[in-house]
Amino acid sequence: MLLIISGPSGSGKGTVTKRLHPGEGYALSISMTTREKRPGEIHGVDYVFCTKDEFREVRDADGLLEHATFSGNYYGTPASYVNQQIRQGYTVVLEIDVVGALQVKAKRPDAVLIFLMPPTFSELRHRLETRGTEDEDEIDRRFRRATDEVAELPKYDYLVINDDIDNAVRDINLIVTAEKLKPGRSDEKISHFHDNYNGA
Amino acid sequence: MLLIISGPSGSGKGTVTKRLHPGEGYALSISMTTREKRPGEIHGVDYVFCTKDEFREVRDADGLLEHATFSGNYYGTPASYVNQQIRQGYTVVLEIDVVGALQVKAKRPDAVLIFLMPPTFSELRHRLETRGTEDEDEIDRRFRRATDEVAELPKYDYLVINDDIDNAVRDINLIVTAEKLKPGRSDEKISHFHDNYNGA
Numbered sequence: 001m002l003l004i005i006s007g008p009s010g011s012g013k014g015t016v017t018k019r020l021h022p023g024e025g026y027a028l029s030i031s032m033t034t035r036e037k038r039p040g041e042i043h044g045v046d047y048v049f050c051t052k053d054e055f056r057e058v059r060d061a062d063g064l065l066e067h068a069t070f071s072g073n074y075y076g077t078p079a080s081y082v083n084q085q086i087r088q089g090y091t092v093v094l095e096i097d098v099v100g101a102l103q104v105k106a107k108r109p110d111a112v113l114i115f116l117m118p119p120t121f122s123e124l125r126h127r128l129e130t131r132g133t134e135d136e137d138e139i140d141r142r143f144r145r146a147t148d149e150v151a152e153l154p155k156y157d158y159l160v161i162n163d164d165i166d167n168a169v170r171d172i173n174l175i176v177t178a179e180k181l182k183p184g185r186s187d188e189k190i191s192h193f194h195d196n197y198n199g200a
Numbered sequence: 201m202l203l204i205i206s207g208p209s210g211s212g213k214g215t216v217t218k219r220l221h222p223g224e225g226y227a228l229s230i231s232m233t234t235r236e237k238r239p240g241e242i243h244g245v246d247y248v249f250c251t252k253d254e255f256r257e258v259r260d261a262d263g264l265l266e267h268a269t270f271s272g273n274y275y276g277t278p279a280s281y282v283n284q285q286i287r288q289g290y291t292v293v294l295e296i297d298v299v300g301a302l303q304v305k306a307k308r309p310d311a312v313l314i315f316l317m318p319p320t321f322s323e324l325r326h327r328l329e330t331r332g333t334e335d336e337d338e339i340d341r342r343f344r345r346a347t348d349e350v351a352e353l354p355k356y357d358y359l360v361i362n363d364d365i366d367n368a369v370r371d372i373n374l375i376v377t378a379e380k381l382k383p384g385r386s387d388e389k390i391s392h393f394h395d396n397y398n399g400a
Contacts, residue, residue: 115383117393119389119392119393120392120393120394120395121393121394121395122395150390150393153383153390154383154384156383157382157383158378158381158382158383159381159382159383159386159389159390160381161389171381174374174377174378174381175378175381177374177378178358178374178375178377178378178379179378181358181359181360181371181374181375182357182358182359183315183353183354183356183357183358183359184354186359189319189359189361190350190353190359192319192320193317193319193320193321193350194320194321195320195321195322
């Protein structure tokens with residue numbers, strides 16, 4: 001299953017995603033990027049680092065679930081890694097902004113889209129301000145964008161209110177468990193119906 | 201929310217439904233029927249007992265979510281009671297066969313359809329035989345019908361395997377909790393986003 005954790009800047013996507021562990025069946029998607037590797041980052045773990053030519057080659061072969069440009073650098077989600085992890089039985093987690101999430105959903109309608117949001121816009125503003133990673137102009141811009149992003153909520157499968165990180169993680173685990181009960185994800189159970197034991 | 205517990209005869213629909221209690225937010229739907237009241241049954245609790253004319257009047261006014269005839273008696277699900285309980289905040293539970301469930305889904309696309317099934321057909325056969333309420337011909341008929349009913353699985357929202365009653369009830373509770381996280385059922389949370397606290 002492909003699980004997309006999305007929502008406005010400041011909604012807590014990153015923090016929540018870090019709590020979805022491999023031991024519970026989750027695998028994090030790894031992005032491709034053309035930006036410089038920073039000290040401490042590991043190729044193939046934090047990102048797949050590549051040249052612009054390499055990036056374009058994958059993109060033009062329809063090998064990306066979504067892609068975007070930030071500050072002149074390309075970022076994208078390679079479908080190959082996602083597919084490989086899904087085949088191994090993992091729930092692949094993609095933490096991504098709203099534009100990217102909707103790009104992925106268009107290519108993969110079976111992806112489960114979760115919109116993460118603090119209980120109120122004022123709380124969102126508060127979180128953007130207190131994390132101190134953006135200046136006032138950037139905070140304003142991200143906050144205004146959040147209104148447009150919330151307008152996309154009807155395109156999402158689920159809304160999880162991130163008032164408390166433990167509650168949000170519990171809701172996400174619960175959604176994944178329920179999604180696995182959909183007939184489209186139950187082929188193994190259904191094939192088991194026709195065991196020939198007892199001549200049934 | 202309208203929750204439909206459905207599946208073949210012998211799947212354990214009745215047993216599972218009895219475990220969905222009002223204290224946990226569930227209300228059982230009450231059927232209308234033209235059959236005779238049996239000793240111990242209470243009008244308005246077990247069934248709404250009525251004449252054929254009364255039944256036809258409700259049916260012709262499009263007041264039934266589904267209806268069927270068994271042994272010359274009419275049975276149906278009045279929409280009015282279901283709607284009233286939903287307005288009061290209950291998850292209304294309808295325990296019904298596959299034909300009826302699909303009738304309701306056609307009228308109420310927002311209904312959540314759960315298909316209940318033992319792990320295998322041979323286990324289904326075993327349960328039909330050991331409950332001893334049908335003769336061999338009727339067991340055969342119900343068992344053959346189960347194959348057609350399972351073919352309708354793709355029209356359902358969820359498949360719950362009833363290998364163990366506690367597990368099946370747990371899965372159903374989990375589905376209801378996840379369904380409440382869908383944006384279409386989250387109007388109250390969404391309206392709360394725009395509190396004007398802090399001028400946000």
